[in-house]
Amino acid sequence: MNGPLSKDLSARSVRVRILSTMLAFMAGGLLIAGFVSYYVQFSVLEDRVNAELLQEVDEFQRIAELRQVEVGEDESTEDLMHAAIQTAVPGEHEAFLAFLDDRPQFKPQGQAFELGHPETVEQILSAHQPGQTIFTDLSVDGEAVPAAIASVDLYSDETPGIFVAANKIQSQRDQIWTSAITYTVVSLATLLASALVGLVVTGKLMRPIGDLRDATREITIYDLERRVPDPGTRDDVAALAQNFNRMLERIQEGYAHQRQFMSDVSHELRTPLTIVRGTLETTDPEDPADVAEGHEIALDELDRMNSLVTDLSTLAKTGRPDFVKFKDVNMAEFARTAFSRIEHLGPREWLLDSGTDVVARADEDRLTQAVVQLAANAVRYSEPNTKIELKVQHMTLSGQSMIMVGVRDEGIGIAGADQARIFERFARVSESGGESGSGLGLAIVKAIAEAHGGSVSLTSRPGHGSTFTIIFPQDNTHVIDPKER
CATH class of the missing domain: 1.10.287.130 (Signal transduction histidine kinase, dimerisation/phosphotransfer (DHp) domain)
Structure with missing residues (x-):
């Protein structure tokens, strides 16, 4: 599929992927949180119900012990069971039942459910173990109900007794399930709301990207005026x-x-x-x-x-990394070598001022090329027998070591209007008595200076000559020891 529709769908795909990923992580987080939370709740419920059943049996045993202390050995099983049931207070989901001689006899008033149905009684008697307390599940109204069945035996009465405490756990499970359903509905609503809000927010956030896409599609080498609107945000x-x-x-x-x-x-x-x-x-x-x-x-x-x-x-080549190849350069030797080359360019009074004894990191060949170019310009725009001076110095500016290489002449000079463009490519000035050049020499000098991390400057007045100065920083310069010469 091609055309605007496919481009629009392609543009929206990033937005859709971001939203889908965000919602997938949210849904996964909510799912994991809900599963862990409700798994823990169900586990805690099981443990709590078992603990409550055990507590009811313990309370029944304490009541029996107190009755024996108060009444004495004449206490009958029937009296004990009756007194225990009367003092027992079933919880919201609990039910008690007392047996005498394998027959249900006593139960509390107003308990949550009944244990006296024949089917339930038969289950209790089948599960009962004389002289023991057992925990089992009883089927009450079609539900599995955890129960504690305790055997009651008195020395003063041979009539066997049974105390049963049961907890209808399913209703409590239903409450947790209701909470889980509510959590699910709220989570889905949260995801839906997040999707809607995310759709709006990502639409605003992605609009600059859409503008960027449109700009990259429409910009050509014949029209570079198009710009992406600034969203005005800080992101x-x-x-x-x-x-x-x-x-x-x-x-x-x-x-x-x-x-x-x-x-x-x-x-x-x-x-x-x-x-x-x-x-x-x-x-x-x-x-x-x-x-x-x-x-x-x-x-x-x-x-x-x-x-x-x-x-x-x-x-x-000026934009290439290998335009300059740095190495240790003895600047005093460099000055002498460069001077020996330029003094043959024309009949001038050549002067060398090299008051620096330092080793600097530089490209000797490129620096020599720059000096020759500056000297050739000086010869071109000066009269025979006038002075041309090459100066190489080491200085410190604002705490930084600098190397200065300059060429001064007594030629025709350069007007102020021309000085601003003299280093541009193919730039030329009035050439009174001079020969025409390519107009690229000073542009090359500027490129060499900038490749060394420095700059080139011009000081000139018409009729009073010109001084071209290359300055570049050298933090690793060091003074030459006389033994190194």
């Missing part, structure tokens, strides 16, 4: 909706940057291709000088394309 569902919206914002921003990036790349690659094509179309194959000039122009443009592709490849 996991609201957090999910908020996180999803933030994720969409990041995706939208990244997609916009990607489109802009691809547009810039297309433009940057189209220019050298157009130049190469135009040069080849206008070159006179019969003119050696024209051919040589065209050949030189084509090679220059291909070199520029190759440099652009290399820079793009580097930027593409």
